[in-house]
């Protein structure tokens with residue numbers, strides 16, 4: 001019976017018994033020290049002296065006190081048992097809750113009962129259960145999304161191969177090229193998923209080194225320039241005259257920037273404009289990618305960084321993409337302890353994506369390098 005309520009009850013019983021025993025022991029000692037002779041109540045009434053009456057009164061008072069204490073002990077014990085059971089009842093519910101969560105009953109919630117402390121513990125437990133439930137829903141959604149996204153290119157490849165075997169399509173270079181494109185889509189999707197899984201598990205390997213963001217943005221602009229010219233989109237940048245040095249993984253940050261610029265390119269029609277602005281404020285760098293493209297409706301803004309999120313398909317018709325680019329960019333930026341935000345005044349009002357990155361001071365870089373060596 002190693003139960004908390006039993007232990008507390010035993011302690012209460014012990015204390016009560018000790019208090020009850022005190023007058024009994026005291027009385028025994030008194031009687032031992034009493035003057036020799038018969039007890040006063042056995043002496044005939046007319047022979048009793050005032051001292052005998054005093055002794056008799058004292059004795060009666062002790063007997064009454066002992067009885068009162070005995071009754072108090074019984075009531076105290078009952079009250080103690082009830083009180084401790086009431087006190088530990090929320091703990092039992094917590095125990096049941098923990099068992100339910102262990103059995104994957106993630107919707108189990110503990111009632112908020114008992115003392116303030118117990119309520120706080122129960123409320124924290126419920127918060128934990130809610131968080132686990134959300135994560136489980138996200139995990140299932142991710143699995144469903146991944147399956148759905150993988151199924152599409154596989155079905156296309158299977159269909160085309162079947163058509164070639166049935167001689168519906170001829171086996172020529174053009175058909176093989178189509179199949180190759182589908183396998184490339186599949187590879188891109190699997191690669192993106194792998195990167196995202198690593199980033200979300202906080203296992204994305206970051207090779208941080210001294211990086212000049214001014215140079216990186218300038219180089220990226222050069223890479224995107226021919227694409228912009230082909231599409232008839234103006235590509236401009238506003239860069240500081242000084243290098244913006246930070247301790248970052250240049251490959252990953254370039255990848256995030258490519259994702260943002262790639263989207264800006266995709267969602268900005270001919271005649272539009274894309275501008276990349278790099279600024280430094282204290283120990284932070286800010287990269288803004290502004291476009292005058294199709295914009296994002298306000299209700300969709302909070303979801304653009306969700307995995308597989310693609311806005312209204314009718315707007316995205318014929319625009320290739322996995323819906324993972326922004327999720328990956330966000331994961332990369334967060335792995336650098338930075339922030340990424342999306343803003344848009346609405347449909348056809350253009351969009352602005354902003355990356356904020358902390359730049360560790362150069363003294364810190366030197367220190368880290370020394371530790372590494």
Ligand code: ADP
Nearest residue numbers: 263264267295310311321322323324325326351
């Ligand atoms: P995708 O591969 O579909 O581009 P992303 O994760 O990069 O996936 O983007 C998610 C969605 O966010 C896109 O499908 C698009 O609806 C919206 N989006 C992203 N960038 C822009 C932009 N610059 N302008 C308008 N919509 C955008």
